Amino acid sequence: MLNFDFHVPTRILFGKETEKEIGALLKPYAKKVLLHYGGGSIKKSGLYDTVTASLKANGIAFVELGGVKPNPRLSLVHEGIDLCKQEGVDLILAVGGGSVIDSAKAIAMGVYYDGDIWDLYEVAQPIEKALPIATILTIPAAGSEASEGTVITNEAKDLKLPYGSQLLRPLLSVMNPELFFTLPKEQLGYGVADMMSHIFERYFTNTTNTDLTDGLCEATLKTLMKNALLASENMTDYNAWAELGFAGTVAHNGLLGMGREQDWACHDMEHELSAIYDVPHGAGLAVVTPGWMQYVYKENINMFVQFAVNVMGVEASFRDPDAIVQEGIRRLRDFFVKIGLPATLTELGIGPDRLEEMAKKATKIPFGEERPLGGFKKLYWQDILEIYKLVQ
Numbered sequence: 001m002l003n004f005d006f007h008v009p010t011r012i013l014f015g016k017e018t019e020k021e022i023g024a025l026l027k028p029y030a031k032k033v034l035l036h037y038g039g040g041s042i043k044k045s046g047l048y049d050t051v052t053a054s055l056k057a058n059g060i061a062f063v064e065l066g067g068v069k070p071n072p073r074l075s076l077v078h079e080g081i082d083l084c085k086q087e088g089v090d091l092i093l094a095v096g097g098g099s100v101i102d103s104a105k106a107i108a109m110g111v112y113y114d115g116d117i118w119d120l121y122e123v124a125q126p127i128e129k130a131l132p133i134a135t136i137l138t139i140p141a142a143g144s145e146a147s148e149g150t151v152i153t154n155e156a157k158d159l160k161l162p163y164g165s166q167l168l169r170p171l172l173s174v175m176n177p178e179l180f181f182t183l184p185k186e187q188l189g190y191g192v193a194d195m196m197s198h199i200f201e202r203y204f205t206n207t208t209n210t211d212l213t214d215g216l217c218e219a220t221l222k223t224l225m226k227n228a229l230l231a232s233e234n235m236t237d238y239n240a241w242a243e244l245g246f247a248g249t250v251a252h253n254g255l256l257g258m259g260r261e262q263d264w265a266c267h268d269m270e271h272e273l274s275a276i277y278d279v280p281h282g283a284g285l286a287v288v289t290p291g292w293m294q295y296v297y298k299e300n301i302n303m304f305v306q307f308a309v310n311v312m313g314v315e316a317s318f319r320d321p322d323a324i325v326q327e328g329i330r331r332l333r334d335f336f337v338k339i340g341l342p343a344t345l346t347e348l349g350i351g352p353d354r355l356e357e358m359a360k361k362a363t364k365i366p367f368g369e370e371r372p373l374g375g376f377k378k379l380y381w382q383d384i385l386e387i388y389k390l391v392q
C-alpha cells in the first residue's frame with residue numbers, strides 16, 4: 001500500500017425530502033447565493049420551487065444562472081463569474097448533475113482568479129481560494145458532489161479538460177434518491193457506466209497489499225450492477241436509487257483509490273470523444289472501457305482474473321486465466337448493453353476520420369511533449385489509436 005492523504009470534508013445529507021432543508025443548511029454560511037442549474041429539468045420536476053421557497057424562508061437572497069449543458073461550456077462559466085462578482089455572491093448552490101456542479105466549481109474559483117479561468121485547466125497550477133459550493137444532486141453519476149474535480153468544455157478549442165483542487169470539494173451535498181425518479185432511462189445507463197469507471201480507474205493497479213480497497217471496490221461495483229438492473233426495471237424504485245446514489249459518492253470521493261496507484265486512461269480517452277462529438281461521458285466510457293481492458297489486461301493478468309471472478313461472477317475453474325478474463329470482459333460488455341449503453345464508436349456516431357487526432361490530443365502531443373496515459377499500463381498515442389480501433 002502506498003502513502004496517502006485522505007480528507008473529504010463534504011457533509012452529505014441523505015434521504016427523503018432532504019432538499020427542503022437547503023435554506024436552513026446554508027443559513028450559517030451565506031447571505032446571498034448563486035443558484036446554478038441546467039436546462040430545465042428542475043423546473044419541470046418542481047425542485048426549483050422547493051429550493052427557492054426554502055431559501056426565501058431562511059432569508060437567503062439569490063441570483064440565478066440556468067442553462068448549463070451536459071459537457072458544461074466555458075462561455076457560461078465566464079457569465080457566472082461576472083454575475084457572482086457583480087452581485088457579491090458568497091456561496092454557489094448547484095442544483096443538478098455533474099455538469100452543473102462542475103460549472104459551479106469553475107465559477108467558484110474564477111471569482112478569485114485574475115485572468116481567464118481556462119488557464120487553470122490547461123496548466124494545472126494550484127488555486128488559493130474559491131467560493132464555497134453546496135449541491136443538491138439530481139443524478140447519481142459524476143460523483144462531483146464530493147469530489148475535488150471539475151471538467152469543462154472549451155467549445156472554441158474542441159477541448160474538454162479536468163482540473164482538481166481540495167478547495168473545490170463541496171461544503172455540503174444533499175441527496176434525495178426520490179429526485180432521481182424523473183431521470184430519462186438513458187441517463188441511468190450513462191450514470192452507472194461513469195460510476196463503475198470511477199472505480200475501475202482506481203481498482204486496476206499494480207500496487208500490492210490493497211486488500212481493503214480491493215474489497216470496497218468490488219462491493220461497490222456489485223452494488224451498482226445489481227441496483228442498475230432493479231432501477232431500469234422500475235424507475236421509481238427508491239431503494240435501488242438509494243444504493244446507486246450512495247455508491248456514486250463512494251465511487252469518486254477518493255476513498256477507493258487510497259494507497260493505490262491509479263489509472264485514469266479511460267477517462268482521458270473519453271474526454272476526447274466528448275470534446276469533439278459532444279457525446280455523454282458515460283456513453284463514451286461504456287464504449288472505451290472494454291476495449292481498454294482487452295488491450296491492457298496482460299500487463300497484470302491476476303488483477304483481471306480477480307475482477308472477472310469477484311465482480312463478474314466467472315467461475316475460478318473456468319479453463320485458463322485468459323479465458324476467465326475474456327469471459328469477465330464479455331459479461332461487462334453484455335451488462336452495459338443490457339442497461340441501454342452503446343458498445344461501439346459507430347453507435348456514438350463517431351467515424352474513423354479523427355481517431356488519430358484524438359489519440360494525439362489525449363497524450364498532449366499538439367501542446368508539447370507527449371505525456372503517456374495510464375498507471376496500470378503506459379499508453380502512447382499509438383496505443384490509444386489501437387484501443388479506439390478495437391471499439392470502432
Ligand code: NZQ
Binds near residue numbers: 141149267282
Ligand atoms: O440540464 P437538465 O435539464 O437538468 O437535464 C440534465 C441533463 O440533460 C438531466 N437530468 C439531471 N437530473 C435530472 C435530469 N433529468 C430529469 N430528472 C433529473 N432528476 O440529465 C442530463 C445529464 O446531466 P449531467 O449533469 O451532464 O450528467 P452527469 O451527472 O452525468 O455529469 C456529466 C459531467 O460530469 C463530468 C463529465 O465529464 C460530464 O461533463 N464529470 C465530472 C467529474 C467530477 N467533477 O469529479 C468526474 C467524472 O469523471 C466526470 O468526468
Ligand code: ZN
Binds near residue numbers: 142194195198267281
Ligand atoms: Zn467520470
